[in-house]
Amino acid sequence: MLPSYISTFLADDVTQSPWEEIKNTIDPPLFCMESYTKHVQNMYSLHTTSLLHHTYNALLSFFKTPSNFFSSQPSITSYEQTKSNGCIYTLKTNTSFAHLVTVNVFSQLIQISDDEFVFCLTPLSGDDVTPVAQSNDTFNENTIPLDPIDSFDTSFIQQTVQLTEHAFKQNLVIQTLNAPKTSGPFLDQNYSKPSTKGSEEESKSGLTPKTGTVHYYHVKKLRDGIQFECHFAPVEVKSNTLLINYINFQRRVVYHLNEYLLHSTPTTEIAEMFRQFHKYLNLPLENYTVIHRNSQFTVYANYDKSELVIYGGATFACDIQNLVKVFAKNDGLAFLFPGSKDISKTKHVRCTHRESPYFGEKNVCTDCITETLILEGNFFVATQSTNKMVLCKNSHEEGQTFSVVMAAEQIEWIGEKAQSVYYYHFFTPQFRNMTVKAYKEYINIISSAILSTRIGIQFGCALPDPEMWFTTATIPFFDILRLAIFMSVQVKKDKPFLYVPLELPKVPQTPLTTTTTAFEMRCRFSYVSFTDLDERVVTKVMSYLPLESVCALMKTSRKYFGIGYKAKYLWKTFYEVHCSPQTFKKWTSQKMPHQKIDYFLAVGISRKTSSLWTRRPVSIRKMKLCEQKIDWIHRTESGESAIISRSGFCCKLYPDFSMKYRAFGNSEVSGSCSEQNDIYVGFGNGRVRFYWNNDPKDFREINTLKFQRIEFAPEKKMIGWNERSNVVYFCDLNLNKTVCLFKAQRKRITHAMEVERGVIVTSSTDGSYWGFDWRMENKVFESQEMLEGIDVFDSFDNYLVGGSSDGTVWMYDWRKLDKCLDRTTSPGKINQVKVWNRKIVVCSEDRSVYSLECCKNWMGKMSVVYSLDSPVTALYFDDVYLLTATNNGCMYTSIFK
Known part of the structure; x- marks a missing residue:
């Protein structure tokens, strides 16, 4: 007979009330696990x-x-x-x-x-x-x-x-x-x-x-x-x-x-590391001295300085998807070992050769095994040093080795929060004979690296998109500074190895009055006056912080902005680490009040963009689409392409290169553009159609003025003009009305576009640019006439890149009203100019496609991408694809990898 409580347990049906099913954090659930709860x-x-x-x-x-x-x-x-x-x-x-x-x-x-x-x-x-x-017990x-x-x-x-x-x-x-x-x-x-x-x-x-x-x-x-x-x-x-x-x-x-x-061998090894991790957490620390403690972690060292132990933990708000994205990339040592090379890698285990300049006068190195376990919302990552691996081809010089006793972190997701504990234990024999001053500097560097990583993980998990750390206004900027203050330290005389945070001036304990300010109230309890920090200390703090924290700190006040702005060596380092001329997008910065540049936005965008134009295309595909000239090529976010000619022919090209043809009717096409998955087409008879999801049967049509040439602008704006007129119309298609019109160049207008919100620029056959601000209904600038007329142009930042009929590419700064530079690319007329990611692609009448790099005062690295059998009349390109269409109805698709 079964025990009564066992019988009760077996008789309980979890699929019936009052049992409630718990929603899985991943789908499908691991091992088909279904969880239930019942409560009284x-x-x-x-x-x-x-x-x-x-x-x-x-x-x-x-x-x-x-x-x-x-x-x-x-x-x-x-x-x-x-x-x-x-x-x-x-x-x-x-x-x-x-x-x-x-x-x-x-x-x-x-x-x-x-x-x-x-x-x-x-x-x-x-x-x-x-x-x-x-007595009646029986065992079998x-x-x-x-x-x-x-x-x-x-x-x-x-x-x-x-x-x-x-x-x-x-x-x-x-x-x-x-x-x-x-x-x-x-x-x-x-x-x-x-x-x-x-x-x-x-x-x-x-x-x-x-x-x-x-x-x-x-x-x-x-x-x-x-x-x-x-x-x-x-x-x-x-x-x-x-x-x-x-x-x-x-x-x-x-x-x-x-x-x-x-x-499973990897899982068994991870389990064993987990046991060791918790054993290390409970080791007695009588032989260790606290050399630093802050709200994030505590740093210990033994008396001969041969061991270093860092222990800490935190609770922070997060979303489980962001937690996976952020923590899956963190191996616990990436911040201390910037020079890491993978030796071998599997799903759970990664073997790496690690080098670091932070643990001695010379680079130290070690081979490590890193094991990762991600189980729904719970994570564990551990790293330990091992002997020099056979597959490691890097040198391990005597006296420059290093040992990671244990570097591990455990994070558990609990609803909308995450709990974290981490433990780093290093064997550092090279510190034994080091002077106090030198030892202090190395401890500062190691501690700041750990602090920066902890700030990044915590705030990165809490933000909606971990790729955009420190870009919202919800970050407690003063908390960042509070956590970073410890990096300016002083040594107490009675304990040569005991470091404490820099002691700042205390506010006198005066009686409270009706005139006591909020700042004095805050200092009364915290005894820390951040505004009294001198420029030297703040600059030193910034030198230890990551780029995101420096930009966030600069946004807090004019004082910190000025200190960061004048520290040129900071930005030189960030530029060398994160930026290069080919990694900028078309729009790289936005203006802040008082003409101050948002450095973080500029550099942050550049970090997310990787240029793939360093090599020639790996595949070129030629397709004969029609027997007439192709004027526009658009590629949507879904991977489909729309090929449109001025005569009304249109071809829809799917990602598998299958095609579907259609015609717009007898009316001539004046202009077209794409926005996400939608295609906008303007006709010469005054109609404008919006094709949703590039579907010819799903569209909306409105009637506007008749134009021979149309260029679309963001937010459903339209620029229209006629070839024999020098009047430019700016229309708002949301309101279906003309906002304003301008009398442009003295000669025929060749091209027009909105280069910045509200600023419209036109080019002419006399080689000049005219700029208008439709908000002021007035002309903003007029450039000098060049030797040849500008047939087509594109823009990035404050620069206009135009192609002339003599084969020259001109760069013009419309903020300074000055021509920057020029470069002759071909002997024939330039038909197309496109700028993307600081790359310029130029197509000319000599049937060649050229690629150039450009930055503020330089244009070079010109190369011929390929030569075609007919002049190029339409062009599209981004970081991956280059699409060109020719005068004889052919399209060439190139992929850069």
């Missing part, structure tokens, strides 16, 4: 069901030896079987990031049938390790019958369970109101037995049921696999965060069990 007041039961592709006999043999299960769970650092009874185990588990506790559990395996069994772990008090078996190879606590009233456990720390959870701290901090998941030293009927029967069994959570593991053989159920009951939960902690832990139990049964 604050008491919860947690249940997770999954399918394991193992044989029933393998699982039965596995659970017959409880030590197998303990070995599969990395949260159990050690276990020991008691000599008095083989069913009782003493476990040492981590119940939080910082503490290991010792607990006693009673294990039993109950075989229900030939295809079903239950493995149960029951908490015991510390003194009850010698159970007295009943398949069953451990008669649960010792089955003789009690089964409601006893339900009534006496208190809020405790879970046996196997990692950093899921749940304690009773009066329990000591050292009380374990199944051990509460403050427990007193209730005077109920169960008290007499407790003495008969010899075991004291302990307040805590009972673990049930139910295995049942099904047709398509093994159904594995993990059940915890009962649990007292008073917040949603604690409930998520329990569910996360329960699902990790299933994951580690399955990986252990699969004999």
Whole structure:
């Protein structure tokens, strides 16, 4: 006969009310795991069901030896079987990031049938390790019958369970109101037995049921696999965060069990590193001295300076997708070892050769093994040094080696927040004979590198897009400075190796008055006056901060902006690290008030853009589309291309190069453009059509004035003019009306476009540019006439890049009203000029396609991309694709990789 509480557990159907299913954090769920909860007041039961592709006999043999299960769970650092009874185990588990506790559990395996069994772990008090078996107890190879606590009233456990720390959870701290901090998941030293009927029967069994959570593991053989159920009951939960902690832990139990049964070597190694990680967290630090402490981490060093230990943790708001993006790229040492080369890499394990200038006068190096585990919202990354690997081709000179004892980090996602703990332990023999001053400088560098990384991870996870760190106005800028102040340190005379943050002037404790300012109130309690920092200290702080933090700090006040702006060496370093002429986009900066440039926006955009134009195209595909001239090529975000001619012919080209033709009718096309997946077409009869998603059947049509030439501008604006007139119309298609008109050049207009919001520039056959601001309804500038007329032009930043009829490319600065430079590219007339990512592509009548690089005062690296059999009449290109169309109806597609 089964114990009553086992029968109750098996009879409970989790698919029925009051059970509620927990939504998975990933889809599809790992191992088909489905989690459920049931609660009455604050008491919860947690249940997770999954399918394991193992044989029933393998699982039965596995659970017959409880030590197998303990070995599969990395949260159990050690276990020991008691000599008095083989069913009782003493476990040492981590119940939080910082503490290991010792607990006693009673294990039993109950075989229900030939295809079903239950493995149960029951908490015991510390003194009850010698159970007295009943005379009618029988033991055989398949069953451990008669649960010792089955003789009690089964409601006893339900009534006496208190809020405790879970046996196997990692950093899921749940304690009773009066329990000591050292009380374990199944051990509460403050427990007193209730005077109920169960008290007499407790003495008969010899075991004291302990307040805590009972673990049930139910295995049942099904047709398509093994159904594995993990059940915890009962649990007292008073917040949603604690409930998520329990569910996360329960699902990790299933994951580690399955990986252990699969004999997955990488996962086994990660589990072993996890155990070592928590052992290191609990090592005594009597032989270490605190050399720095701040709100993020604490730095320790031993007396001969040969070891360095950094320990810290944080709780920060985040989104789980951002947490995955940010943490998946972090290996815990990237900030300290800028010179890293991968030796080999698999899904979980990466072997790297690492070099760093931060740990001595010369570069130190080491070969490391980095192991990563990302399980839904929970992450663990650990790195340890190993011997020089056979595959490593880098030199390891004597005296320049280095050892990473342990560098690991664990992050757990709990709803809308994440909890993190990290531990870095380095063996640094090169610091032993170093002077105090030199040692101080190296500690500052190492600490600042760690601080910068922690700021980046925390704020990067919290922002909507981790790729745009520090670009919103919600960042607590003064907190960044507060965390960075420690980098200006001084040495105390009585303790030569003890460093403390720079002590700033304190505000006198004067009585509060009605005239006391908010700043004085803040300083009264914090005793820190940030505005009193001199320029030297702020510049030093900025020199240690990453680019994002420097830009964020400059935005806080004019003082910090001026200090950062004058520190030219800072920007020289950032430019060399993050920028180069070919990595700028078409728009690289935006103006701030008082003509101050938003440096972070400019450099941030450049970092996201990678130029692929350093080599020739790897593939060229020629397609004959029609027998007439092609005038426009557009590529949408979906990968489709639209090819349009002035005569009304249109071809839709799909990513697989299949085509679909259509015609716009008898009316001539005056201009077209693309915006995301939509195509805008303007006709000579005054109609403008918006084709949604490049679909010829889904469009909206409006009537405007008749123009022979049309150029579209952002936000559904349109510039129109006629060939024999020098009047330019600026129309708003949202309102379907003309906003303003200008009388432009004295000769024929060849091209027009909006180069900046509100600023329209036209070119003429006399070689001049005219600029108008439609908001002021007035001409802004007029350039000098050049030797030849400008047939076509494009723009980037404040520069106009135009092509003339004699084959020359001219660059003109319309802010300074000055011609910058020119370059002759071909002997024939230039038909097309496009600028993208600081690259210029020029197409001329000599049937060649040229590529040039340009920056503010230089234009060069000209090369011939290829020569065609007919002049190019239409052009499109970006970082990946170059599309050209010719006068004879052919299109060439090139891909740069």
